[in-house]
Amino acid sequence: MKAVVVPAFGDLEALRVRDWPDPTPGDDEVVVDVMAAGVNFSDLLVIGGHYQVRPSLPFVPGEEAAGIVSSVGKNVDSCRSGDRALVLVDSGAHAERVLAPQSSCFVLPAAMGFLEAAGFGLAFQTAHYALVDRANLQPGEVVLVTGAAGGVGLACVRLAKALGAQVLAGLGSAGKERAALAAGADATIRLSGERLRDSIPDEVRARTGGKGADVVVEVVGGDVFDGAFRSLAWRGRIVVVGFAGGQIPSIAANRILLRNVAVIGLNSSDYRQRHPQWMQRVQRELFALYGKGLLPAEPAECFPLEDAIRALAQLRDRRAIGKIVLTTDRWGQNTLGGEPA
Template structure:
């Protein structure tokens, strides 16, 4: 098969599409013929050698894909050959044939297409565990999402709305604000100002009658984090999701006490290892919300596998509004068959 390979940690421009051995499923494992793979910010961190869990080079990046089951090992019961599935892995999704434990394969709802599926799992799963498990969101609460036009951000906006919250979306441009609004955000907070530490708090307070946000979902770090922390309501919860902007912030512990707030971490992929059944229940709930029309993947672009570096650069350079996916030859083959019938 073909796969996108990193021979060392470093620049995404060094990634190469090359031959790679076909996987063979062992007991409890599944091989999926990949149609599309999701591109996520952590893929940039892994490729650059800056992520918390790193594969040994040479390796294939990528944490999620959609496709068709082509082989199963002994004892597999979550899916069967021919099933349309999405798959979650720690690393390795930018390829034509993906090996995964059966617990990480989820049969797609009828009508969910492969491009949508390739960008559906990681962002909505992250949003789910942030809002439901970590923040214990209650209907009617105010949720403030930073980086709200990115992959995880849009997932958080949609899921928070679906769970009955009022949603404030933090973005850096008017264009990104329009995307967040289209995904259901009730109001926009500008993250492009010069004095974010004060302006974010002031804007969130102005939008909430001085009360602040009950839940903050924070993906940017740096000054955005500092302002978002100050925007919390009494008994508010801030979930630390990521540091896309680079600077990892510090919080003096006295401020957590004095403001009566909680700062909670989420490392979502841990649940895949520690609580795979919980993750399966979450995915079933997310599929049900999709079927009700309450969640959708905002597709921002589809690139062939050999343009993986170009797709990742879109994310790195903050040009993406929504999700970018990679497509394989199998996707092109299916498209041409569909158009000729």
Template structure:
């Protein structure tokens, strides 16, 4: 089968497409014939060898494929060949076939295209856990989403709105504002304004007073700025550091305003509480079937173009998601 391979850690140029043996499912596993898989920022970190789980070389990167079950391993009774699933494989999905744990597969709605399912993977589940589990979102609360035109950002905007929240979208330029508005944002917060430490809070104060929840995939200078915009008993969830630097925090600020900062590493939920992830996707797919959420149109590219796709993601040369199809 054809698959992307990394033989030495590095940038997108380290990924080549070649022929490798097709894997066979072991006990508790399924073999998925990949129909679509999203390109994710975390893949760049894995390929560079800087992720918290460093796979042994050589390996095939790629997480969260959508496809059709080709075969099942010993002990698997919940799935059968022909089932359409979203599979939460940690690596191996930039390929024509990949393995996934049977308890980390989720049945797709009949009307959901594979490209839309792949576009939702790793974004909607991350946003769901950030909102539902870490931030304890309640209908009527105001949510500020930083990096609102990234994959997780757009998912958080759409989910918060569908679940009954008021949503402020933090965007890096006015040209990206419409994408966030189309996803359901009620107002735009311009993250390109000077003196973001003061200007972010001033913008929030003008449109909402303060926010109950911040979803932060950016870090860097935006973390502190957003923290200052939280209401009393507000909650900020750290999802990533796409803007570069990892910020630090003076704990006295938490005490003075009775606010909380928590983090989300979605892979741990899949490993430790797969039943909670199943509940997550059940709600996401229900919202999709009711027309309350829909992923933004993705840029669809071929598996052979994986290095180019990763470079485009690294260089922020595309809005929304990139999805690869074998």
């Protein structure tokens, strides 16, 4: 099969699309013929060797894919060959076939196409853990999402709206406002310029009658984190999800105490490893919201697998809006996807 291969940790430019051995399922595993695979910021970290887990070299990156189950191990009872499915994996999704544990394989709702499905795993699960479990979001609360036009950001905007929140979309780049508003954001907040530690709370207070944000989902780090933290309302919660801007912020504990706020961490892959049943319940809830039309999830941009470098560079260079998806040759021959081939 063809796969994107990382020969050494470093720049994207070293990636090659080349032949790679076909996977064979173990007793509790499935193999999926990939139609489309999601691209995530964490792929950049893994490829650069900056992620908390470093796969042994060479390896195939990619953490989520959608396609057709082509073979299953003898203990697998949650899906069968021929099923349309989404899988989440630690690596290996940017290929024509991917191996996944059955616990991370989800049969798709009939109405969901492969392109949608390829971007419906990691970002929406992260949004769900952040808003529901970590932040305990309540209907009517105000949520500020940073990096709101990115993969996780747009998923947070959509899910927070579906859960009845008022949503402020924090954006650092010009030209992304339309996507955030179309996803349901009530207003945008500027995350670029000087003195973000003052300008972000000023804007958030102006939008909320002086109250501030009950919940912040923070994916950027650095000065954006500082400003977002200062935007919190009384008893607000800020969920630390990522550092796409490259700077890990620090915070003096007295500021948490003085303002009666909570700083909460999220590591979504940890839920998958520690508590697969929890992840499965979350995915079922997300599919149910999708079924009610509350979570449209169409990818913004598709690239053929061969163009993986260009696709990943969109995220690296902050040009991506929403999800980026890689498609395989099988996608072109697809008749089961729900979208025109």
